[in-house]
Structure formats: C-alpha cells, structure tokens
Amino acid sequence: MPKELCKCGQVLYLGEIPNPVEWQIISDVEFDRYTGQIDAEMLYADTKPMLVCPHCHRLLVYWQGFSNGYTAYRQEE
Numbered sequence: 001m002p003k004e005l006c007k008c009g010q011v012l013y014l015g016e017i018p019n020p021v022e023w024q025i026i027s028d029v030e031f032d033r034y035t036g037q038i039d040a041e042m043l044y045a046d047t048k049p050m051l052v053c054p055h056c057h058r059l060l061v062y063w064q065g066f067s068n069g070y071t072a073y074r075q076e077e
C-alpha cells in the first residue's frame, strides 16, 4: 500500500478508499465555478489532496499532486 512518512515519523497510508487521513481541498475561486448539481469526479479533479497526520496534526498538502511531494504545515505551539 502506498504510504507517506510525516516529518514526525508517523506513517500515513494512502491506499485506503475512503482514506480517513486524507482531505480534498479547493480554493473558493475554483469552487465558485460550480453551480447546481455537481459531478463529483469533476469536482475531485479540481481539488488538492491533503493528509492530516493523526499523531502531530501536521497538514501535508500536495499542491502539485501526489507525485510532486508535499508541503507540511505544523500547528503553532
């Protein structure tokens, strides 16, 4: 199963569908293009995947898709 290693050492698995640690994010500008009934597959294509580490709560955002690595955001103390 594909996996990602968080900077805290937690392994995050990517293969589970639906994935409990994965979120799909979309900008308000992109989302505003949708009206009425929405095709879930079209909406999914406009989202960016984000993982939430269950251990340290970092957000791992794949701005350019899974194949191009993530940017990690850590909670402030």
Ligand SMILES: [Zn+2]
Residues within 6 Å of the ligand: 006, 007, 008, 009, 010, 053, 054, 055, 056, 057, 058
């Ligand atoms: Zn972590």
